[in-house]
Amino acid sequence: MGQQQKTFQAIEVGDGGDGRWGTYAHALWPEMEGLLTAEGRTPQGAGRVRTLFRAHMPELVPVLDRLAGQLDRPGAEAFLTHAALRPFTQSCTQIGRNGTLLRNYDLPPDQCEGTIASSCFLRPVIGMQDMLWGLLDGMNDAGLAISLTWGGRSVHGGGFAILIVVRYLLETCDTVDEAVARLPSLPIAVPQNLTLVDPVQAVTVFVGPDIPPTVAPDACAANHQHLPVTAEQERALRTQERLRAIRAAGTDDVVAMLKPPLYRSVDEQGSRTLYTARYRPVEGRVTYHWPDESWPQSFGDFTPGSRTVTLARAE
Template sequence: MTDIREGATAMRRQQKTFRAVEFGDGSDGRWAAHTQARWPLAETWMSEESRTAQGAARARRLFEEHMPELVPVLDRLAGQLDRDEGAAFLTLAGLRPFFSGCTQTGAGGTLLRNYDFNPDACEGTIVSSHFLRPVIGMQDAAWGLLDGMNDAGLAVSLTFGGRFVHGPGFAVLIVLRYLLETCDTVDQAVGKLRSLPIAVPQNVTLVDSEQARTVFVGPDIPLTEAPDACAANHQHLPVPDEQEQVSRTRERLDAVRAAGPDVAAMLKPPLYQYAYDEWLGTMYTAHYRPSEGRVTYYWPDESWEQSFAAFTPGSRTVALGARR
């Protein structure tokens, strides 16, 4: 069954355009033009509560309490949007829950991850910004990050934690942005994560020049350390057998542990996934070397390197699901 599904998807050779964009501090209109052009996709993530005045006020208070350093940036960005709900959306504290695949591992000062999602719902924007400090990462939800690194040599990425629960708190996308904007080391970032309310179970892998760690977070658990720096789509509790059949999370975790930080392994099953119609197809592989300030994004047929020293805006249309 799996081989048939993978083969059929690969034959379709879906295409996805990824863009690299430089935003600076977000004040010169480049961020606003990019975001407003993609607003129809972004606003689909808003909950009904977040569209009300009461919901917007609650989101603002939560943001001010937990991410005060980013409040001036939020106001700077929201002031450029031509829509009343922009400021509420940018808190990323009132989004509908979203669930994805993904596999990641950290070791030896590198962070390697596959991001698995639906191609039509993935923004596909590699961003270089200097909101509070230099950050490069794969953006989603206007200024949130799926993964990224900063100029201090810290890199972070996320995977869905596998439990379909939802509570008050932030989408993890803005949490990764916050960690990279305000932290220099893994220890600092883990310390901040302990007090941040996160709406959906997530696994966060963090890497600096000294260590690599994965932690489990969510609305119903305290921050919990993983046994190593690897993660797929479950936490300290295993997923049900029927969920494993769809997500293959235990199989992927075993595979990434056995392979280590190996790009070639990430571009092949079981780590490379083909179930795009089920929101479980691999969109890209990212290989961060944060101490060098470099990241390379891989697809089966090509790669694209970016760095703080030589960030190159542009676009690439790549084949998804294609085999080498």
């Protein structure tokens, strides 16, 4: 296995209205617009997803308007609703315990923006941003942290990409209980697992277009939900093996996250572990880890910049 590198950046975007977010989004738009569905490119489809967004995420409508105005491209508003995006899947592992959220994020490197964003759209939020303002994982100033994994089932329905759901929950909720109570009102396009942590509790919730939000037996997840895992799925994803490993590791063992089976080298689809994130939301701190380095960020000391990291050592 040879070395592969990826550049991650950390940016501050404020409330999205002063041009910093717009500069970032304009640079990425040529590769983003291809992810918009055919329906999202029509006036009728764009109207439908805006209506869906207004109905289910009304608090974020002013932010949507502000960001769409900054981007100012055909299809931008429909894209930013995250209700007209092509479905995608990720092979990730995560656990919440004792006020800490620990997760590995796995995807082909060229499909992840690799942007740590500090924003204040409705409140202070720090997280790994994707699809221009969605979040793969993040925390807010109230001490709530959330991360996602794919639920492992090939089902797709009308609704939001999970990235904007994570953003919405962190922008509007203070606690795990508040966030879990919001989930039944949010249509979600693809089966996903959310792990949520606040200062007093941690839970994992299974969500998807064909199931009601379902609290998992414990606050950890890989890439399956409550249904049996087929032998083929286990061979491809090693989801049950990773779940056992992260349960054993807990939230303090970052070293275990950087070794197999939790740390994954390239699979048949080109997916691999891109980063490990350890959130301590009550302290307002997160540290991103790779095999050879780490990058701490916090609300009190957020450092913009970029780092090119090695994803795997040569063998």
